[in-house]
Amino acid sequence: xxxxxxxxxxxxxxxxxxxxxxxxxxxxxxxxxxxxxxxxxxxxxxxxxxxxxxxxxxxxxxxxxxxxxxxxxxxxxxxxxxxxxxxxxxxxxxxxxxxxxxxxxxxxxxxxxxxxxxxxxx
Amino acid sequence: xxxxxxxxxxxxxxxxxxxxxxxxxxxxxxxxxxxxxxxxxxxxxxxxxxxxxxxxxxxxxxxxxxxxxxxxxxxxxxxxxxxxxxxxxxxxxxxxxxxxxxxxxxxxxxxxxxxxxxxxxxxxxxxxxxxxxxxxxxxxxxxxxxxxxxxxxxxxxxxxxxxxxxxxxxxxxxxxxxxxxxx
Numbered sequence: 001x002x003x004x005x006x007x008x009x010x011x012x013x014x015x016x017x018x019x020x021x022x023x024x025x026x027x028x029x030x031x032x033x034x035x036x037x038x039x040x041x042x043x044x045x046x047x048x049x050x051x052x053x054x055x056x057x058x059x060x061x062x063x064x065x066x067x068x069x070x071x072x073x074x075x076x077x078x079x080x081x082x083x084x085x086x087x088x089x090x091x092x093x094x095x096x097x098x099x100x101x102x103x104x105x106x107x108x109x110x111x112x113x114x115x116x117x118x119x120x121x122x
Numbered sequence: 123x124x125x126x127x128x129x130x131x132x133x134x135x136x137x138x139x140x141x142x143x144x145x146x147x148x149x150x151x152x153x154x155x156x157x158x159x160x161x162x163x164x165x166x167x168x169x170x171x172x173x174x175x176x177x178x179x180x181x182x183x184x185x186x187x188x189x190x191x192x193x194x195x196x197x198x199x200x201x202x203x204x205x206x207x208x209x210x211x212x213x214x215x216x217x218x219x220x221x222x223x224x225x226x227x228x229x230x231x232x233x234x235x236x237x238x239x240x241x242x243x244x245x246x247x248x249x250x251x252x253x254x255x256x257x258x259x260x261x262x263x264x265x266x267x268x269x270x271x272x273x274x275x276x277x278x279x280x281x282x283x284x285x286x287x288x289x290x291x292x293x294x295x296x297x298x299x300x301x302x303x304x305x
Contacts, residue, residue, distance in 0.1 A: 001299075002292040004274060010284045011275050034185075035193045038132050039123050043236075043243055050246060054283045065247055067139065070187035 026060025027106045028081040029053075034068035040075035041094070048098035049078070053106075061106055074120055080105055090115040125235020126160065126224075129200065132193045133162055133220065134244055138251060140166030140218065145244075149237070149257045151226060157206075158226045165217040174212050197222055204228040238293045241266070245289060246280045262300035266293060 031037070031046040049063045069077050074091035078101060081087050088111055090101060097115055104112050113119075123129055130147070137145045142164035150159045169177065176182040178198050183191030198208040204224035212218040224231050241255050245268055255266045271280075271289070280286065 001295050002288060004270070007271065007274050007285070007288055007292075010282075010288055011278050014278045014282050014284060015276075033131075033135055035132050035191075035196075038128050038135075043128070043131060043239055046247065047239065047243055050281060051283070051286065054281050054286060063247075065135075067135075068185060068187045072188065 026058075026083060027062075029061065029063045029101070029106065030066045030079045030081070031063070032067065032069050032075055032077040033065040036068055036072035037075045037077065040092075042076040044095040045076045045078065045093050045098055048095045049102065052099055052102040056102065056107070058102075058106065061102075071117070071121075074117060077117070089117040091117040091120055123196070124232050126158075126232050127235040127237040127240040129197050129232075130160055130162075130237070131240040131243060133160075133197060136193060137162060137164035137166055137218065138244075138248055140164060140168070142166035142217065142251060144252045144254070146254045147241070147256070149255075151257075151259045153226055153260060156226045157223055158231065159206075159221060159223040161219070161221040163217065163219045168214045168216050168218055169212040170214055174210065177210060178208075194220075200224070200230075200232070204231045238290060238297065241293055242286075242290050245271075246286055249280055257297060257300065259300040262302075264293075264296035264300050266296070 029049055031042055031049065033042050033046065046063070046065060053061050053063055071077060071091065076091075076093045078090045078093045079087055080090070080101065088105065090097070090112065093101070093115060097112070100112050101115070104110050134145060134147065144165050146163040148159070148161040150157070152158075177194045180192055180195040181189070183189065185191070194210070201208040201222040201224050205228055206223040206225055208222045210218065210220045237257070244253055253268045257264045275285065278285065280289065
């Protein structure tokens with residue numbers, strides 16, 4: 001059984017590893033978490049993005065949740081804002097796509113073409 | 123939506139958007155009384171009497187991106203379909219209290235679903251909001267309080283991989299313990 005004692009130990013280990021403070025000058029990833037997003041499957045997508053960022057120790061990347069973006073039929077929607085504030089919108093994102101968005105776009109700087117919303121909007 | 127845990131996630135998003143600082147989530151499962159209730163209490167900005175009258179109307183929403191608001195209406199509808207009831211009370215600048223009760227054994231009652239992920243999602247993604255989660259199953263109860271976790275973590279973020287894994291496992295094991303007799 002996991003206990004609060006275990007959490008104390010994790011805390012000690014994490015405090016030793018922490019050398020840098022979280023920076024806020026990098027990529028910002030937002031996930032639509034209104035009724036439409038949740039129904040379409042945004043919960044695992046959001047969690048997968050957060051976990052991917054943490055696993056890779058990307059200190060300058062923030063993942064946040066927002067409300068409805070007005071394209072309910074295309075949820076789950078994920079938007080990536082780069083350092084310059086340029087926005088890229090991905091839609092119908094699945095849990096397995098989260099990893100690609102982080103590795104290809106956020107780390108590699110290359111837009112994931114096949115998930116772009118422009119492909120779905122005629 | 124096919125999981126109660128998704129309805130809950132959706133409802134709590136309303137509390138977060140209402141700038142709540144403290145959110146209490148009470149889930150009570152009582153198989154002897156054949157009841158399942160989901161209660162959310164927040165200290166957000168609340169609603170005026172006029173707004174409160176309209177929240178169960180699907181054609182009312184406070185947002186501007188679309189003209190329908192389905193979160194509360196579909197939850198109310200679900201509770202009533204499952205021979206239960208729905209109540210919402212609110213006071214401006216004080217907060218909102220919502221409770222939905224369903225008949226536990228009703229054939230139309232969706233399963234609880236992945237409640238672990240709902241609570242986990244709420245905790246790790248909104249570190250400014252304090253969440254008190256109480257889940258009881260007959261005589262057993264599991265409680266998780268983010269204030270207590272933050273005290274232990276003392277400045278370390280929830281978004282550390284080890285911490286996230288601990289939170290998820292802690293909820294998973296806690297719920298497994300209270301539901302032992304059902305399994």
